[in-house]
Amino acid sequence: MSLRKLFNFHGGVKPAYNKEASIQLPIAAAPLPPELVIPLHQSIGGTPRPLVSAGEHVRKGQLIGAPDGYVSSAVHASTSGTVKAVELRLMPHTSGLSAFCVVIEPDGKDEWGDLAPVPWRSMNSDEVRGALRDAGVVGLGGAVFPSYLKANAGKQGHLNTLVINGAECEPYITCDDMQMREQGEIVVRGAAILRDLTKARQVLIGIENNKPEAIAAMQAAIKATGETNIEAVTIPTRYPAGGAKQLIRVLTGIEVPHGTRSTDYGVQCFNTGTAYAIYEALELGRPLISRIVTVAGNVETARNYEVRFGTPMRDVIALSKAKPDTDRIIMGGPMMGYRMPSDSVPVVKATNCILVGSPALFPPPPPEMPCIRCGECARACPTDLQPFEMYWFSRARLFEKAEAYHLADCIECGCCAFVCPARIPLVDYFRFAKSEVWARETEKDAADQARQRYEFRLEREERDKQEKAARLAAKAAETKAKLAQAGSGDAALIAAAAARTQEAEGKSNAE
Amino acid sequence: MIAALLVALLVMALGAVILGATLGYAAVKFRVEGDPLVEKIDSILPQTQCGQCGFPGCKGYAEAVARGEAEINCCPPGGEEGIRKLADLLGREFKPFSDGFNIEKPKSTAIIDEQTCIGCTLCIQACPVDAIVGAAKQMHTIIAGQCTGCELCLPPCPVNCIAMVPITENVVTWKWKYPAFSIGKAA
Ligand code: SF4
Ligand code: SF4
Ligand code: SF4
Ligand code: SF4
Numbered sequence: 001m002s003l004r005k006l007f008n009f010h011g012g013v014k015p016a017y018n019k020e021a022s023i024q025l026p027i028a029a030a031p032l033p034p035e036l037v038i039p040l041h042q043s044i045g046g047t048p049r050p051l052v053s054a055g056e057h058v059r060k061g062q063l064i065g066a067p068d069g070y071v072s073s074a075v076h077a078s079t080s081g082t083v084k085a086v087e088l089r090l091m092p093h094t095s096g097l098s099a100f101c102v103v104i105e106p107d108g109k110d111e112w113g114d115l116a117p118v119p120w121r122s123m124n125s126d127e128v129r130g131a132l133r134d135a136g137v138v139g140l141g142g143a144v145f146p147s148y149l150k151a152n153a154g155k156q157g158h159l160n161t162l163v164i165n166g167a168e169c170e171p172y173i174t175c176d177d178m179q180m181r182e183q184g185e186i187v188v189r190g191a192a193i194l195r196d197l198t199k200a201r202q203v204l205i206g207i208e209n210n211k212p213e214a215i216a217a218m219q220a221a222i223k224a225t226g227e228t229n230i231e232a233v234t235i236p237t238r239y240p241a242g243g244a245k246q247l248i249r250v251l252t253g254i255e256v257p258h259g260t261r262s263t264d265y266g267v268q269c270f271n272t273g274t275a276y277a278i279y280e281a282l283e284l285g286r287p288l289i290s291r292i293v294t295v296a297g298n299v300e301t302a303r304n305y306e307v308r309f310g311t312p313m314r315d316v317i318a319l320s321k322a323k324p325d326t327d328r329i330i331m332g333g334p335m336m337g338y339r340m341p342s343d344s345v346p347v348v349k350a351t352n353c354i355l356v357g358s359p360a361l362f363p364p365p366p367p368e369m370p371c372i373r374c375g376e377c378a379r380a381c382p383t384d385l386q387p388f389e390m391y392w393f394s395r396a397r398l399f400e401k402a403e404a405y406h407l408a409d410c411i412e413c414g415c416c417a418f419v420c421p422a423r424i425p426l427v428d429y430f431r432f433a434k435s436e437v438w439a440r441e442t443e444k445d446a447a448d449q450a451r452q453r454y455e456f457r458l459e460r461e462e463r464d465k466q467e468k469a470a471r472l473a474a475k476a477a478e479t480k481a482k483l484a485q486a487g488s489g490d491a492a493l494i495a496a497a498a499a500r501t502q503e504a505e506g507k508s509n510a511e
Numbered sequence: 512m513i514a515a516l517l518v519a520l521l522v523m524a525l526g527a528v529i530l531g532a533t534l535g536y537a538a539v540k541f542r543v544e545g546d547p548l549v550e551k552i553d554s555i556l557p558q559t560q561c562g563q564c565g566f567p568g569c570k571g572y573a574e575a576v577a578r579g580e581a582e583i584n585c586c587p588p589g590g591e592e593g594i595r596k597l598a599d600l601l602g603r604e605f606k607p608f609s610d611g612f613n614i615e616k617p618k619s620t621a622i623i624d625e626q627t628c629i630g631c632t633l634c635i636q637a638c639p640v641d642a643i644v645g646a647a648k649q650m651h652t653i654i655a656g657q658c659t660g661c662e663l664c665l666p667p668c669p670v671n672c673i674a675m676v677p678i679t680e681n682v683v684t685w686k687w688k689y690p691a692f693s694i695g696k697a698a
Contacts, residue, residue, distance in 0.1 A: 041682065047683075095685040097681060425690055432689055434687075435685075436686060442684075446659075448558070449657070453657065454568055454639050
C-alpha cells in the first residue's frame with residue numbers, strides 16, 4: 001500500500017511467531033482482584049516516595065508514589081479502596097527479591113478521583129513534561145523509560161521523524177496489535193500530541209506485515225481523525241524489527257551508531273501503547289493505572305486483558321486457565337522475557353505479556369558446547385556486534401575487554417543465542433557481564449566521592465589548624481604590646497601580665 | 512668554509528639554548544600536580560579510608576607503595592582483585608594476603624542506634640569522610656550513601672551504639688549470576 005522506500009537492518013532472525021491464539025477474542029477487562037499490590041519502583045530510575053500509609057482511603061488515580069529525582073515517574077492507585085499496608089512484597093523480577101509496595105484492598109466502587117484535562121496546548125514544554133511525569137507515563141513497549149524525558153523537540157528545536165512503534169516483533173505478544181485494532185483512533189490522537197510536542201515534521205507508525213488488521217485499522221483511524229503528516233507504514237516481519245534502533249533504520253534509513261542517541265539524528269521513537277497513555281494523561285487527565293497484557297502460551301484460551309497495575313499475575317492467568325503441566329511464568333516474550341519467581345507477583349507497567357510455560361512448550365536447552373567461532377551470531381546480531389568475542393571475554397570475566405566490543409550496546413534480543421549451533425546461552429553471559437560492569441561503575445563513583453570527601457576533610461583540618469595558630473599569634477602580639485605600653489613604672493603590673501601570658505601559652509599548648 | 516661551519520655551529524648552539532630554556536620553563540610552568548604514579552595507585556584503592564594498611568588513608572598508602580616502602584597486599588577492602596590490579600600496574604608479582612589480613616568481610620555501612628546515642632560527637636571526629644551528621648548533645652545519624660564502612664567510628668563511641676550492617680541486595684543492585692549457576696534461560 002505504502003510506496004515509501006524501506007531499508008534493511010543488519011542481521012535478525014525469523015522465530016515461530018505463535019501470535020494467532022491470542023488474537024481470536026477481543027480485549028477483555030480483567031476484574032478487580034481482592035488485593036492490589038502496587039510496587040513503587042516501576043520504571044527505569046529512582047524509587048518514588050510513598051505518599052500514603054496504612055488505613056488511608058484512596059481514590060482511583062490518586063497519586064501514591066511521588067517521583068524522586070530526575071529520572072523517575074509517579075505511581076497511582078489503580079482503584080478506590082483502603083491502603084492495607086506499605087510493605088516489602090515479592091517483585092516481578094528474576095531475582096526473587098522484594099521491594100516496597102502499596103497494598104490496596106478495593107472497596108468495589110472503582111471511583112475516580114477528580115480528573116482534569118491538562119491544557120497542554122497553552123503550556124510550555126517544561127510544564128507538559130511535568131504533567132507527563134506526574135501522570136506516571138512510561139514507555140510501555142517493555143523498557144519503561146519515563147516518557148517525559150523523551151517528549152521534547154531536542155536541540156534542533158524540531159524532530160525530522162517521530163516513529164511510533166507498532167512493530168511488535170516478539171513471538172506470542174499481541175497487546176499492541178489488539179490495541180491498534182480496537183483503540184486505533186486514540187493511538188493516532190496520542191501520536192498527534194507527540195507530533196506537536198516534538199514539532200516532528202512527519203510521524204511514521206511502523207507495523208509488521210503479519211498484522212494486516214492492525215494496519216487497516218490504523219489507516220482508517222488516521223483518516224477518521226483527519227490528522228496530517230501521520231502515516232501507517234507496513235514493514236517486513238523480521239525479529240527484532242521492533243527494537244527502536246532497528247525500526248528507525250527500517251523506516252528512515254538512519255543507522256544510529258554505537259553510543260549515540262537517535263535524537264542526535266532528529267528521530268525519536270515511542271510505542272503505540274505509550275501514545276495511547278499520553279492521550280489519556282493530557283486530554284482526559286487520567287494517570288497511567290492499567291495496560292493491555294497478553295496472556296499466552298500454555299493456557300486454554302490465550303487472550304488480551306486490560307489489567308490494573310498491582311493485580312497479581314495468577315488472577316490474570318486464571319482468566320485464561322493455565323494447563324496442569326505449567327512450570328513457569330515469564331514476563332515478556334520467549335526471546336527477551338524474564339522468568340518470574342512466583343505467579344503471585346503483580347502486573348506492572350513493564351508487563352506487556354504473561355507467557356505461561358511448560359516443559360513441553362519450552363524444552364530444556366541442549367548442553368552448551370564450545371564455541372567454534374563460526375560467526376553465525378555476528379551475522380544475526382541486529383546491532384552489528386561480535387557476540388562470540390563478547391562471550392569469550394564475559395566468560396573469562398575480562399569485562400573491560402568485553403566493553404571494548406560494545407557490550408553496552410547489546411539489546412539482549414537473543415538473536416545470537418537463537419542461531420548459535422553450539423547452543424551457548426550467550427544472552428545469559430551478556431546479562432551477567434553487564435551487571436558486573438554496572439556494579440563496578442557504581443563502586444568507582446562511590447570511591448571517587450569518598451576520595452573527595454576525605455581530601456576535603458584533610459584540607460579543612462589543615463585550615464582549622466592554621467587559623468588557630470594565627471589566632472594565638474595575634475593574641476600573643478597584643479599582650480606584648482600591652483606590656484610595652486605599661487612602661488617601666490609598675491613592676492607588679494609587669495609581673496602579673498607576664499603570668500597571664502604564660503598562662504595563655506600553657507593553655508594553647510594543652511590545646 | 513670555516514666561517515660557514517662556525518655560523519652553522521652557532522645557529523645550532525643558539526637553537527639548543529633556546530629550546531633548553533623553553534623546556535625548562537615549561538617544566539616549571541606546566542608541572543603536573545602530584546605524582547602521576549601515586550594518583551594511578553590511589554585510583555585503584557577502594558577509598559574506604561580505614562587505615563588497616565597502617566597508613567592514615569588510601570593516599571598515604573598509595574604514596575608508600577609508589578616509593579616502594581609498602582607491599583601491595585596490605586589493603587583488605589580492596590580484596591584480591593585490588594592486589595591483582597596493583598601488581599599489573601606496577602609490574603610486580605601477585606602476592607596473596609598474609610595470614611590474618613585476608614578477612615573478607617561483606618561490604619557494610621554503620622548505623623547509629625538513635626535511642627542510645629548521647630550526642631558526644633566523638634564519632635564525627637573519627638569519620639574520615641564526614642558521613643556523620645549531628646551536633647553536641649543531639650542525636651547523630653549516618654548518611655548511608657556516604658559511609659565507606661571503615662569502622663573507625665566504632666571504637667570512640669562511649670555507649671557502643673554504632674553497629675555495622677551488611678549491605679543487602681535490592682532489585683536495582685542485584686546482579687545476574689555467572690551462567691554456569693544461573694536460573695537458566697527464561698524460555
Ligand atoms: S554462533 Fe555460537 S559457535 Fe558460532 S561463533 Fe557465535 S558463539 Fe561461537
Ligand atoms: S543479544 Fe546482543 S549480541 Fe546477541 S544478537 Fe542481540 S544485540 Fe547482538
Ligand atoms: S586499607 Fe583502608 S585506608 Fe588503606 S588503602 Fe585500603 S581502604 Fe585505604
Ligand atoms: S560516638 Fe556514639 S554516643 Fe557519641 S555521638 Fe557518635 S553515636 Fe552518639
